Amino acid sequence: MIRLLWAALGGVLFGFGLALSGMARPEVVLSFLQLRDFGLLLVMASSLLVLMLVFWLAPRLRRTSLLGEPFSMEVKPFHRGLIPGAVIFGVGWGLSGVCPGAGLASLGLGNWPMLLAIAAMLLGAWIHGVRVEGRRSLR
Amino acid sequence: MAQLQAAEVARLFPTGIALFLEGGLVMGLGLALIYLTLGVKAGASSFLSSILTYITPLQAERHSREWRLAMVIGMVLGAWLCGMWRGGFFQTAVAPWRLLLGGLLVGYGSRLSSGCTSGHGLMGMASFSRASLQAVLVFMGVAILTAQLVWHLGVRP
Numbered sequence: 445m446i447r448l449l450w451a452a453l454g455g456v457l458f459g460f461g462l463a464l465s466g467m468a469r470p471e472v473v474l475s476f477l478q479l480r481d482f483g484l485l486l487v488m489a490s491s492l493l494v495l496m497l498v499f500w501l502a503p504r505l506r507r508t509s510l511l512g513e514p515f516s517m518e519v520k521p522f523h524r525g526l527i528p529g530a531v532i533f534g535v536g537w538g539l540s541g542v543c544p545g546a547g548l549a550s551l552g553l554g555n556w557p558m559l560l561a562i563a564a565m566l567l568g569a570w571i572h573g574v575r576v577e578g579r580r581s582l583r
Numbered sequence: 584m585a586q587l588q589a590a591e592v593a594r595l596f597p598t599g600i601a602l603f604l605e606g607g608l609v610m611g612l613g614l615a616l617i618y619l620t621l622g623v624k625a626g627a628s629s630f631l632s633s634i635l636t637y638i639t640p641l642q643a644e645r646h647s648r649e650w651r652l653a654m655v656i657g658m659v660l661g662a663w664l665c666g667m668w669r670g671g672f673f674q675t676a677v678a679p680w681r682l683l684l685g686g687l688l689v690g691y692g693s694r695l696s697s698g699c700t701s702g703h704g705l706m707g708m709a710s711f712s713r714a715s716l717q718a719v720l721v722f723m724g725v726a727i728l729t730a731q732l733v734w735h736l737g738v739r740p
Contacts, residue, residue, distance in 0.1 A: 450620035451650035455657025456664065457613025463665035465606020466598075470677045471740050477730035482595045487607035488704060494611030495709035498618055509622035516624050520698060520707040522714040527721055529696025530703075532688050534722035538729025540677060540685020543700040544693060545627030547686070548655050552662030554672045560679055561686030568690025569631035573641040 447511060459549040461491075468550040470541030477538050536568075613661070614705060621650060624710065626702025628693035630655055676740050681733075696722070 459468075465487045466472035476484035503515040537543055542561045550558050592600070617625045633644035633651045644651070666672045675682070693699040696718050698707055703722075707715020 447621055447650055448653040451617055451625075452653040452657035452660075454613045454615075454617035454620070454625070455654035456661035457616060458610050458654070459613075459658030459661030459663075460665045461606045461608070461610030461613060461661075462658070463606075463662035463671060464609060464669075465603050467606065467610075468662055469673060470675050470682075474677070474730055474740060477726050478734050479727065479731075481597055483598060483600070483603035486596070486600055486603035487610070488708075490604045490607030491611035491614070491705050492709050494608060494615050495618075495705055496711075498615040499624070499709050502619055509618070510620050511622070513622040515618070515622045518624055519710045520703065520712040520715045520718075522717070523697070525695040525697070526714055526718055527696075529692045529694070530718040530721040531692070531725050533692030533696055533699060534725025535729050536685040536688025536690075536692055537700070537722060538685075538726035539733060540681045540689070541730075542677075542682060542685055543627070543689060544631060545658070545699070545701045547689075548627065548630070549658045549662040550675075552659040552664075553666045555674050557675050557677075557679065557682060561682040561689075564683045564686030565631055565690030565693075566635065568687040568692070569628075569694045570635055570639060570641070570690075572691050572694035573632060573635060573639070573643055577641055577643065 450511065458545070459552060462546050462549040463553055467546045468553055468555070470546075470550075472541075473537075473543070473546065474541035477541065611705070614701070617654065623647070623650075624706040625651070625654060626698055626706050627655075628690075628699035628702050631690055632694060678738070681738070692722075 462468045467487055475481040509515055540561060544565060547558050547561050614625060629644050630651045633648035635641045636645040636648050698715060698718060703715040703718040708719060
């Protein structure tokens with residue numbers, strides 16, 4: 445239960461930041477992809493600064509997380525689907541200005557049309573899941 | 584000299600830089616808080632897989648579905664709080680067909696690539712993953728090309 449509360453609290457900050465930075469608005473993301481406003485790069489840079497510091501420092505200062513769990517040392521590896529997936533993701537992102545985190549958060553700003561994109565994202569993830577996990581998952 | 588630089592900045596960032604930097608900082612703090620407490624690097628696209636385990640027989644990310652759902656509920660709440668604090672409620676003018684087709688490709692592509700703008704773009708890059716850096720360069724390049732093409736075909740916004 446306490447884990448869920450911390451996850452929710454972290455989510456509150458993440459969603460607040462997505463709204464504050466404008467990233468929850470597809471129009472703002474598109475203005476970057478159309479090369480009219482480079483603000484998205486500033487959002488990434490300031491987030492990355494915090495995360496690099498915490499990912500580097502936390503495991504050196506403590507053996508476990510504040511809830512006593514092991515710190516993930518995951519470094520995403522290369523795999524066969526990485527680049528094809530990135531290409532497909534890029535076409536969808538460029539077409540709509542929507543990505544999963546920003547899309548979900550934008551519901552909090554009353555952006556109901558986003559439900560269409562979220563339903564479609566779930567369908568896309570489902571198609572991928574069925575391809576990976578096989579026919580068993582269709583039953 | 585200072586005026587020239589200010590003009591350059593204004594050209595690259597016509598809506599200013601403060602909200603981008605502040606918003607990004609708060610985003611980073613939220614994801615950092617989840618790392619400091621749960622110990623996990625939480626990208627957003629894994630949520631798609633984990634929520635599917637509630638409604639389909641799929642199993643990927645089932646183990647993390649409770650906290651991921653809590654995180655997303657928090658994200659919606661956080662965006663709402665920001666809206667209550669300083670406004671910004673909106674409904675997107677992006678056409679429904681773009682949301683549907685774009686969403687489908689984003690959902691499939693992020694799972695095939697095992698990461699999205701937060702999973703590769705923030706978590707992966709902050710972990711100095713070369714694979715994530717490659718994924719980000721590819722999807723950002725492709726997205727810019729796609730957005731340019733769509734814009735020049737006269738589709739707005």
